[in-house]
Amino acid sequence: MAQDFSGGLTFGLARSNISDVDVDLTGLSLDGRLAYNIGSGVTVGARFNTFSLDVSDADLDLNGNLIGLNVSYAISDAFSAGVFYEHGEVGADVSGTSLSAIASSNTYGIEGSYTTGALKLGAFVSVSDTGGLIGAALASADLDVRSFGLSASYSPNSQLTVGGSAIRTTFDIGAINQDFDVDYIGLAGVYDINDTFTVFGGLSRTSQNDLDLDVTTIGLGVAYDLTAMAGMPMSVSLELARTTPDLGGSDIDVDTVRLGLSIPLGTKTTKAPLNSTADAILNPSHNAITQTVLNF
Template identity: 45%
Template sequence: MCIFFGALLAPASKRPLPWIEFLPPHHKLVALSSHIQKVNKWLIRIDFNQKWYAANTLEISGGSLPLEGRGRPGRSTARPEKNKRQENDNQDIPRHRRAGNDSDVRPSPGILGGVTLGYGSSNISGVTQDITTRTFDGRVEVAFGNGLSFGARYDRIDASVDGVALDLTGDMIGLDLGYAFGNGFAVGLYNEKAKIGIDGVPGSISARSYGLEASYETQGLDFGAFYGRKSSDLLTGVDMNDYGITMRYAMNDQLELGGNFMRTRLSSGGSSVDFDMIGVAGSYAFSDQWTAFAGINRASVDLASLDITTIGLGVSYDLSSMANFPGIASLELARTDLDLGGSSGSIDTVRIGFTIPFGANANKVPLNSVADSIMNPSHAVLSSTVLSAF
């Protein structure tokens, strides 16, 4: 150790170093190894007890690095490479996935998203037949670098009941256009359409939502709110409004939390019915490969005394280190409890998924999970409830 420190304090001409920089006012010398990508592991700090180090240049791999001033702490003209988390957070990451930035939080040009193919098996209490579900969930957001961003999502579920010939299908497509001002505030427009039908049966039930959304982000904490209108071919003459608040917080490189509260209100003739949903979720990365995730939400209808509670717990494994392409395998156990006027039932579900992410620092929580339906909800209570349960 003493020999190592002595080498650092030797004259510059005898000790080529890839990086040396002063950090005033503490007068510390920072030496980074040539493995810059591992800066967090190789960072070395030496306190000179207020003694100034005088030098004009330091030898660096055959060249020289000028230092500001002589006989006083200075800063080199080059800048240390950011750690991996900070670097990725400002590249190709839309506002709801980036850590905070004090100066300008506009996303750089790029694409972020993913696709999850899912399969689930559900058992309903008191019923011998199981429900088999096949799901497709896709999401993409494109940032143009000038504050503008465009997002799209598509979710599909095909459900079949053992012994029943007809299959139930559900689709939801969403589009949004946003603008980030660069000071943490962002605004946007959204449009969503959800549809439910039965294979082989003409016609379907659909609903369309459109509205405004806004968000504020600072230091990894993101608050959002939205308000919109809804129309349905089933409920003519009924006014329907969607509104809610969302929150996400990236505590560090490993832990991320999220939550939301949403309400869909149906009103006609002076009376109204509220569909409410509240949920919390989180994910924790144990390593570069393993990530655990969990979520719980509760949906309720005040008029019918109906409560639907879904909880999910799962793990995912990043296969990119074993293959030549990105891929994430996941397993989740979920349970949905239904309570209607004192009568209750439950649905136990096992889900598996395979996710193909794209973009820098893509999320490792599968898109077919309870946690994702809470941290990245749709703008309607009914569709978010279905996505959580199945």
């Protein structure tokens, strides 16, 4: 069974500082990705990303999660196609009062991939429905949410993987007969220096032109293999990241230090820790908004 099972888990701890307002955030996260080949070309996969943020000097906690399921079929050695579902949710705890779903979404779609040699290309289209408090507020807006995305990765050898992803999510508001696009693009790379050390990095940007809004994230990190010391496959990672939201020329910086403890599952594992900017870019979600939150 292990030959057909792959994936990994990353337990994360993060500390962030927001410039100019002297606010610190302490976060815990758990990220996982699993895939199982059940035979006859059919693979079943799942992913989950969950986080909790504590805001310093305020009785406020933020939390969120993303859960995804997918089924794919290998049409040939090169082509595969499938369907997927994702549920994303953001909530808060304010002064002991829980707001379990400030915003939520359910995303459904189809995806496909093409592999030739060291190059893998992917594409998807999806639709989403919104929920939570924001979804309730928009109930009369006749809102349709559509997304499409492209991804590519190139692994010329077992040490190096580079790739990128791009997503456009369109919010079509029927009540005012107008639509708004949110565009995401990211580039990332992972390189095994030797059997012990791995370096990884990524750069992404999310844009909304009508609001003159850009959110840029850059992350650089290193991972160290603990297998020899721990007696089981395991690695520890450290990443430094900066996220800069820019609204109409006015920006702030959110500087983050991330620690991660990663445990591979099965025979094929992810190269970068699952709580890293690089992994979010190389293994994107199916919506520009949820993808931006993952990069953060």
